[in-house]
Every structure is written in C-alpha cells, then in structure tokens.
Amino acid sequence: MNQAKNFTKGFIRENPVFILMLGLCPALGTTTSAFNGLGMGLATMFVVIMSNIVVSLIKNFVPNKVRIPCYIVIIASFVTIVDLVMAGYMPALHEQLGLFIPLIVVNCFVLGRAEAFASKNTLISSIIDGSGMGLGFTLALTLLGAAREIFGSYALFGFQFIPADGMLVFILAPGAFIALGYLIALANKLNK
C-alpha cells in the first residue's frame, strides 16, 4: 500500500470519528472546548501508535482465539502509562482530562486499529497507520471541541471573542450530538 495514502487516509477519507464513527463516546464526552479535544486526541494518538506497534510485533505469537483479550491488555497498559505520566509530569492537563483518560481503554477506535490493521500489517505500516489515524482523531476532536466552544462560550482555546454567555446547549450533551451531526455532514460532503 502507498504509505503516503496510508498516512493521510485518517484525515478525511477514513476519519475515525466522522466516517468510521468509532470512538464516539470520548468524542462526545470530552469536547466541551477545543483544548480538551486536542488533549484527548493527542493522548489517544499516543495510545493508538504504541498499541499498533506492539500488536504488529506480536501478531504471529498471539493465537487467534485469544487475540482480543491480548489487545485489550496491551491497550489498557498504555492507557495507564499515559495516565500516570500525565499525573506526574503534566498535572494541569491531567486535571482537565483525568476523568476521560481511562475511557481510551474502551475506545473501540483503538481496538479497531489493532484488530483491523496492525494485526495484519508490517511494523512500519502500522506505525504510519496509527499516526495518521491518531492525527485524524485529534483533528476531529479538536474541530468538534472548537465548534462547541465557539458557539457555547463564544471563545476559542480559552480566548473569549464575544464577552457574553454563549449558547448553553452546545456545552451540554445535546450540543455535542448537534455539532457532531453537522461535522459529519460536512465530512461526507468533502468526501464525495
């Protein structure tokens, strides 16, 4: 497979959130602001790259019937590592995202990459796939977070551009669905 295509497919064409509709739980839950979306996206990206690496390395060692539990253990370990390292060295970010980090374990997007790609491809392809898909996921979460922050708080990355209370609904859960719906429509339009 063409590696450049392999890398860019996650941005729009196979974007995990907008097209594959995977990992929607953190996508909806954490994106109350662009910064939160970005942080969550980067943390997930780290996990997906690392788990892709390990899964592709051990793909022949793991028997088929127990592959899912093995992948979950690997993913959970990397998530815990992210959680601990973040708590120790980036306490401010951890305070923001701490609640959602454990959610990465059950993010079907991460497991999906391990199962659908890394377990069948070479190490290099898997790293590129993980980086591209992770970037796509980060992009999606940041966009969604930005949209919600812009309408919900009239701010972007914490910078307030209209000094007023925004449209509350975008900060709350229903706004996540509304904003995601429009972004999915947009992504589908671009994909044509």
Added chain:
Amino acid sequence: MAKRESTFVNMVTALLVITLIASASLGFIYELTKEPIEAARAARKNNAIRAVVPDFDNDPTQEEYRIEVPGGELVFYPAKKDGELVGTAIETFTTRGFSGEIKLMVGLLPDGTIYGIEVLEHRETPGLGDKMESDKSDFSAQFEGENPETFQLRLKQDGGDVDGITATTISSRAYCEAVRLAWNVYIDKDADVSYELPSKEEAIDNVLPAFANNPVQEEYQVVHDGRVYNLYPGRRGRRFTGTAVESWSESGYIGNIRLLVGFAPDGIINGIEVLEHEETPGYGDLIENTRSDFYLQFVGRDPSREVLKIKEDGGVIDAISGATVTSQAYCEAVQRAWKVFNEGNTD
C-alpha cells in the same frame, strides 16, 4: 514465522506472557511516577494555600490540624509570618455539587474575613460549573475581602449576598455551602453544622406573623390521631397572632421530614420551615426554603378550601421534579399540621 495455532497451551502462554510483561512495565512506571505525582499533588495544595492567604514564612502543611464535621473533616493550615498568625487556609468540601464532591481551599484572615478561595477538586460540568475556578470567571472574586459576619454566604435568590453563576445554581449553591462550612467551623469550632437548617427559634420567627411573646416558653401539646404535636402560640399584647405547629411525615423518600408550619388565626398558612430531613441532596432537599421556592406555594393558602396535595394526587401543589415522594410527604406533614391546628385534641 507462521501464526501460532489456537491450542490450549499456546493460548495460555500467550496470555500469560503478555499480562506478565504488562504488569511488570506498569509496576515500573508506577514506581517511576510515584514521586512526581506526590510532588504535583503537594505543589497544588501549596499553591492553593499561597493563593488564599497573605504572605507567610512558615510551612503551613507542617502545622495543619483537622476538625471532624459530619461527612468528613476540615483541614486547617495556619499561615504565620514572624511567628504571628496572618491567616488560615481551610480545606473544605461539600457533597452537594451538581456532579458530586467539590473541594475548596478557603483562606481566612484571623478576624474571619475571606482573603481568597481556590477550587481544589470538582467534577462540575465543563463550561458551566467549572466557572467556579478562579481563572475561569470572577465568581470567586466577589468573596474576597468580605466578612461573612455581614456578608451572607448564600445566593441572592436564597436571600444572601452572592451572585450565582448563570445557569449553574446548584454548583454555586454548593460552593457557598462549602465556604459557609469552613467559616462556621473556623469561628466556632464546636458549631453544630450537621444540618444547616434553622433552629426552632429561628423557624418560629420565620413562620409566625409578628409576635412579642416567647412562643417556645408557651409551648403546649396537642394529641391528634394518637400522635403528640408541639404547638407554639404567638401573641402581641393580648392579641393572638398565630400558631406554629411542629408536624412531620414518616413517608419521606429516605426518612422522616419534620416541618414547622405557621398559621394565622384564620387558618391561612403564614410560613413553613423544614426542621429536619434526610432527603436526597439535589432532589428531595429542595424542600428546604433556602434551596427552592417549593414552600412558597403553600404560603397564603387556606387549607380548609384548597387541597394541599401535589397535582398528581388531585391537589394544587407542583411537586419538585424528581422528588415526588418527598413532595408528597411534605404535603402530608402540612395537612397534619392543619388538622392539629383546626381540630385540636382528638383523644
């Protein structure tokens, strides 16, 4: 290398090896990050203390002391300069936030004036409740320099002096409550803070029309349907101004609800206060006068002409949403009080 077959031995070894490596590396990372995590936690606490009290030169965490309160404990960090107390940072909490516990660091000057407040921990809605953090809105700034002696630590809509955060009443109210707890315990270390409900005297004062006597001293009992009720008559000179009836219901969502219902001489409800309850924070506890206007629906009503039940039961009262059982029990207690007032002794 070809893929290994799914034989029993292969599966067990694969799982065993992977879990072993995973747990070993996690243990290693845990040890590695243990110190930084603790340091980060301590730094956050120290920063919070530094932000809420004036300059000090001692180590307040070395001189901390704890006072137990219902539901937990408050931690006091005395800040001293040249050996003299310049302020006290108090780690306080409330469980009545919109999404559970909120922990605050409240800094008081020696005379009880609030110097600063920082949020230590919360799980309130991002974009709404998290505006209580000092870097996200000016909400916490309005407390600075105020002495709760004169500054009522309640929301304006609850009769206090605090401007709540828009659309975030429950979080703002919980915040005030945590500050109030810290201040009350600081001022009076033996203060009874189990329920922040009015004392009987305060309640009588609130539910009876103006009186000049001491209703508590003139307390008398009425037996009605086998239950004994306390009644407190209000007088002004020789004129009878009203009666407060202490009533209750056993059918609250969790337990008993005890009310004090004040009647004018013609039987019209003049006021109601909750004396005691154990209902769910955020739902049933909205029966408290400081938490919602539920009680106002009763004031001015004549129980001989109107059915003081919730609408679902054919009455005129809007139940608190999510707390139907509590609302029903409240109505029951009010109706009992009225029967006692109206019919007197039945036995």
